[in-house]
Amino acid sequence: MAKSRQVRGINDTERSIEMKVQRAAVIGAxxxxxxxAQVLSQSGIHVILKDVKQEFVDKGLANIKRMYDSRVKKGTLTQEEADELFGLIKGATDYEGFNNVDIVIEAALEEIQVKLAIFKEIDEICPSRAILASNTSALSISEIASATRRADKVVGMHFFNPAQFMKLVEVIPGVKTSKDTVKTAIELCRDMGKVPVEVKECPGFLVNRLLFPYMNEALWALTEGAGTPQEIDEAVEAFGLPMxxxxxxxxxxxDICAHVNEFLYKEYGPRFTPSPLLKHMIKAGFLGQKSGAGFFVHEKGAIPKKGEPKTVNPELAKLIEAAKKDAKTDAKASKKFEAYRVLLPMFNEAVYALQEHVIEPSDVDVAMEFGCGLTRGLLTIAEEKGLDWCLNELDSYHKDLGERFRASWLLRKLVRAGVHDFSKLEQQPVAAR
Ligand SMILES: NC(=O)c1ccc[n+]([C@@H]2O[C@H](COP(=O)([O-])OP(=O)(O)OC[C@H]3O[C@@H](n4cnc5c(N)ncnc54)[C@H](O)[C@@H]3O)[C@@H](O)[C@H]2O)c1
Known part of the structure; x- marks a missing residue:
């Protein structure tokens, strides 16, 4: 693979407005x-990898070296190729060389003060042509851009973990980001073999915004006794989700999920009303795989694969009882759990995002495929089932379970108009640019 890629010359100076990235820097190792940094180097781009301490830089470089070694072992790269690509990355604890980069991708701590300070510094040091990108999961790109004098060149580039393997990158323009900047970021993603989608700035961007109503609803269903964790997981996996x-x-x-859901609840309101269950789990020390138990027991810290037997945390029943009391509801599942109970809030949130022009319809399916591994398009599943059916189900759940199921007005409008799919809303998906 690397053979066909050219290591880019470091002396080229001419650039068009829509720039081809040749030299990059990454902040946070x-x-x-x-x-x-690794995916940039894989596409022949020179990279400076900066962190605050040499030991953090070394750790980051060692991670990258390990990944390249494993590719040599697998036979997808020769030792020579791996050495050449790894050699494109230079570790740093200062800003040396930043005065000659085309792009900086910041992946430091998720704290706005840290990011504002970094963007102020790099704005002063980097050449005026350089794009300043942030890999923030949730902070405002427009706010980060406000620390610079080049808000038109600041953009979100939200990679998914692990960045070496996950294909999706959400490219997020802030209010002042120029079209050229977005175009360059999209082109760079493609050069790196990634799948970019453009998502207008909104809390959670697209993938997290859509995942959380679905995950949160699974908690409410569990608390009501609609199904066990295994039953709910299996019902959903049958719809083509990897887990x-x-x-x-x-x-x-x-803990991370509880934090994200609280944030989205604060931003979007009742549709994201968090189930109290996660708080009880955190209090009891059940944080998931990393703590040895969450909903399931993870004896060796491993996550069971799809279809493998799982042991439910024996303490879960007690915590569910406590969550029920907190929720001040004795809502009982009116019907046995079916996957649509959790897929409908995800779909409905996607239509809210369409309603707000946050994304193009065909990019929704692309994002959910490459960001979450959905093997069937989310909008496609809904279109096959019928938009009118989806709306009826949402309305019926709304009557029984409240605001988490309030249907978007766009869905109601489409159904009233007799429209059966989302293609009419399409303007210019990234795939067509
Ligand atoms: N981990 C994920 O799943 C994930 C996914 C997408 C986006 N993100 C986002 O990516 C960013 C980094 O996340 P992570 O999981 O790699 O964190 P991490 O804790 O693994 O790494 C952050 C690194 O940044 C360094 N750092 C902190 N301040 C710095 C500064 N001023 N200059 C240079 N380096 C600095 C730290 O020393 C640390 O090595 C965050 O904004 C996070 O929200 C994380």
Missing amino acids: GAMGSGI GPFTLFDMTGI
Whole structure:
């Protein structure tokens, strides 16, 4: 693979407005930064990998070296190729060389003050042509851009973990980001073999915004007794998701999920009303895989694969009882759990995102495929079932279970107009650009 890629010359100076990235810098050599530096190097781009301490830089470089070694072992790269690509990455604890980069991708701590300080510094040091990108999971790109004098060149590039393997990158323009910047970021993603989608800035961007109503609803269904964690996971996996919501909770970390859901609830309101269950799990120390138990027991810290037997945490029943009391509801599942109970809130949120022009319809399916591994398009599943059916189900759940199921007005409008699919809303998906 690397054979066909040219290591780019470092003396080229001419650039068009829509720039071809040749030299990059990554800030933060942690899990995401080292992964991003590796994918940049794989496409022949020179990379400076910066962190605050040499030991963090070394750790990041060692991670990358390990990944390249494993590719040599697998036979997808020769030793020579791996050495050449790894040689494109230079570790740093200062800003040397930043005065000659085309792009900086920041992957430091998820704290706005840290990011504002970094963007202010790099704005002063980097050449005026350079794009300044952030891999933030949730912070505002427009706010980060406000720390610079080049808001038109600041953009979100949200990679997924692990960045070496996950194909999706959400490219997020802030309010002042120029079209050329977005275009360059999209082109760079393609050069790296990634699948970009453009998502207008909104809390959670697209993938997390859609995942959380679905995961949160699984918690409410569990608390009501609609199904066990295994039953719910299996019902959902049958729809082409690589893992069910409870396995995903355990893998991601219960504390991280609770934090994201609270954030989305604060931003979007009642549709994201969090189930109290996660708080009880955190209090009891059940954080998922990393703590040895979450919804399931993970004896060797491993996540069971699809179809493998799972042992439910024996303490879960007690925690569910406590969550029920907190929720002040004795809502009982009116019918046996079916996957649509959790897929409909995800689909409905996608239609809210369409309603807000956050994304193009065909990019929704692309994002969910390459960001979450959905083997069938989310909108396609809904179109096959019938938009009118989806709306009726949402309305019926709304009557029984409340605001989490309030249907978007766009869905109601399409159904009233007799429209059966989302193609009419399409303007210019990334795939067509
Ligand atoms: N981990 C994920 O699943 C994931 C996915 C997508 C996006 N993100 C985002 O990517 C970013 C990094 O996440 P991570 O999981 O790699 O974190 P991490 O803790 O593994 O790495 C962060 C690194 O940044 C370094 N750092 C902190 N301040 C710095 C500074 N001022 N200058 C240079 N380096 C600095 C730290 O020393 C650390 O090595 C965060 O914004 C996070 O929200 C994370």
